Amino acid sequence: MIRPLNNEMIQTILSLSIFLLLLLTSCAGSDTRRETEILKSAAVDTKSEKLNTELTKKSTDLNRTFSAADYKIGPEDLLEITIFQAKELDSPVRVSASGYIKLPLIEKIHATGLTLSELESLISEKYRTYLADPVVSVFIKEYRSQQITVLGSVKNPSVFYVSGQRSLLDLLSMAGGLSQDAGDICIIQRNTPSDPQNNQTSDNIVVDLDHLLLKGQVDLNLPMYSGDVILVPKSGILFVDGAVNSPGSFPLKGKMTLTQAITMAKGMSYEATKSDVKIYRDNGKPERDLITIDYDNILDRKVPDIELKDKDIIIVSSSSIKKFVKSIAGYFNFGYFGFGGVRPGAGF
Numbered sequence: 001m002i003r004p005l006n007n008e009m010i011q012t013i014l015s016l017s018i019f020l021l022l023l024l025t026s027c028a029g030s031d032t033r034r035e036t037e038i039l040k041s042a043a044v045d046t047k048s049e050k051l052n053t054e055l056t057k058k059s060t061d062l063n064r065t066f067s068a069a070d071y072k073i074g075p076e077d078l079l080e081i082t083i084f085q086a087k088e089l090d091s092p093v094r095v096s097a098s099g100y101i102k103l104p105l106i107e108k109i110h111a112t113g114l115t116l117s118e119l120e121s122l123i124s125e126k127y128r129t130y131l132a133d134p135v136v137s138v139f140i141k142e143y144r145s146q147q148i149t150v151l152g153s154v155k156n157p158s159v160f161y162v163s164g165q166r167s168l169l170d171l172l173s174m175a176g177g178l179s180q181d182a183g184d185i186c187i188i189q190r191n192t193p194s195d196p197q198n199n200q201t202s203d204n205i206v207v208d209l210d211h212l213l214l215k216g217q218v219d220l221n222l223p224m225y226s227g228d229v230i231l232v233p234k235s236g237i238l239f240v241d242g243a244v245n246s247p248g249s250f251p252l253k254g255k256m257t258l259t260q261a262i263t264m265a266k267g268m269s270y271e272a273t274k275s276d277v278k279i280y281r282d283n284g285k286p287e288r289d290l291i292t293i294d295y296d297n298i299l300d301r302k303v304p305d306i307e308l309k310d311k312d313i314i315i316v317s318s319s320s321i322k323k324f325v326k327s328i329a330g331y332f333n334f335g336y337f338g339f340g341g342v343r344p345g346a347g348f
Contacts, residue, residue, distance in 0.1 A: 078142035153182035
């Protein structure tokens with residue numbers, strides 16, 4: 001005989017059912033969140049590992065054959081110089097720490113930063129006073145050790161000492177490849193001499209690693225020179241350069257606008273042209289989209305502030321008149337000013 005359920009038993013069964021239902025829902029929600037986290041993590045791993053796989057696979061294929069002709073002479077290199085019309089002038093010569101060489105009969109020559117063919121032409125020109133159409137050959141007998149730094153989201157960031165001509169992929173391989181949080185661009189910071197007295201300006205070259213590694217654009221595998229700094233930013237970054245007070249790369253966290261990015265770069269400098277601010281935006285193609293903005297219109301609220309995207313590159317143009325005024329002021333204050341910028345063409 002089946003007894004009817006009393007109220008207490010019914011409440012117990014209902015409570016147990018609700019508890020089991022909540023438990024299952026909680027588990028399902030937890031599993032969903034965990035799955036999302038795993039997918040996000042896998043996506044990051046997949047991207048960085050894909051680039052690393054291509055780095056390993058293509059480092060040889062994409063390495064252009066850099067000959068001695070591509071190499072730029074540096075301090076302490078040992079050169080073998082041959083003057084075919086006057087063998088008595090042949091001699092080995094070491095580049096001084098300040099970048100000069102001294103040859104018989106002619107004044108010293110600033111050799112640092114020149115290719116072999118450029119130095120050959122320069123020496124030939126100097127000897128025209130003594131020889132008719134002198135033919136000159138320059139051979140690198142001994143490379144000096146070059147210091148190149150790799151920083152950021154690589155597995156083994158370090159300062160590397162290399163000899164001979166090396167490429168961007170060589171240095172990324174030496175650094176162990178990209179780490180899991182790496183973005184898909186890298187920035188090469190390069191000091192370039194602006195005159196023979198060793199005054200230097202700074203160039204920032206942006207290279208799109210997707211285009212280099214996944215699409216095989218061999219021209220982006222640039223030759224590296226002593227003093228270069230290779231920076232691989234984390235994913236979710238933007239880059240601000242040009243006429244700002246503190247150019248550089250900045251993390252892109254959540255929603256960020258153009259005015260916020262300019263603020264992170266400590267504002268525009270004196271020579272900035274607010275009416276000519278450019279945003280280079282990645283579109284998955286070799287050429288980036290170009291967005292030109294009048295910054296005053298944003299400040300005056302005539303147009304909305306622009307929301308930035310991952311890998312945006314912001315360049316604030318500068319006024320040549322303001323530069324001139326500033327340089328004159330610097331001259332009378334016995335100061336020296338150097339200006340740098342992102343150099344388009346490598347990954348743009």
